[in-house]
Amino acid sequence: MSDDQWREKLTKDEYRVLRQAGTEAPWTGEYVDEKRRGVYRCRACNAELFASDTKFDSQCGWPSFWTPMAGDRVQLIEDRSAGMVRTEVRCANCESHLGHVFYGEGWDNPEDARFCINSISLTLEPESAEG
Template sequence: MVAEGMGDEQWRERLGRDEYRVLREGGTEAPWTGEYVNEKRRGVYRCRACGSELFASDTKFDSHCGWPSFWTPMAGDRVRLLEDDSLGMKRTEVRCANCDSHLGHVFYGEGWDNPDDARFCINSISLTLEPAPGE
């Protein structure tokens, strides 16, 4: 796992251009282009930047929004939630708690059938999937 506190130059060397734009600059990949939008294999989704375990595949669901959606992180302390009003609307940004990389946003109150009525809308490029054995 990558230690917290890496400098900007180290991140640029470690990540590809698009990965850097999303993970370190808070960008967003285009909808329906990410490798995990339609992924069905079981496993653990990790932060692409540092390798921290973030989401279990059994919390992934089809929200038809163009990005992978999860109803909860693996544990509450795996992610940080920050208020984001950068586009003139109130949203909640999701960041990796270990390396502070941008992952996506979480939305509540949309009517999803999960315990918190939550949709963690996460960029595929922010994640890597570690498939379960046999997947």
């Protein structure tokens, strides 16, 4: 999609985060304390990104996951902004900014990883009551 098409599709805040690699303030996102089971999708293109069973409370102020649904669902890109080296996480389908991933912090999960993702970059598709 062109930049103008993204601006039409997304709200001003969604555009700032998803297309301009912004971030939402910590503890303000709708999914920080979310406990429902389901699939987290890219808010820009609806691609399935994270399963709720990989979400954990990292106390960082943003929803945290220990792995994407599959390695090819996200792109990992070196980010040298903000005066540090980090790893940016983007949607592999539409290249929208999702957040950052951090490794080796001693998290008790199989990957020792924290995918720190902006709520505004996601849409939760809750698991149905039947299954």
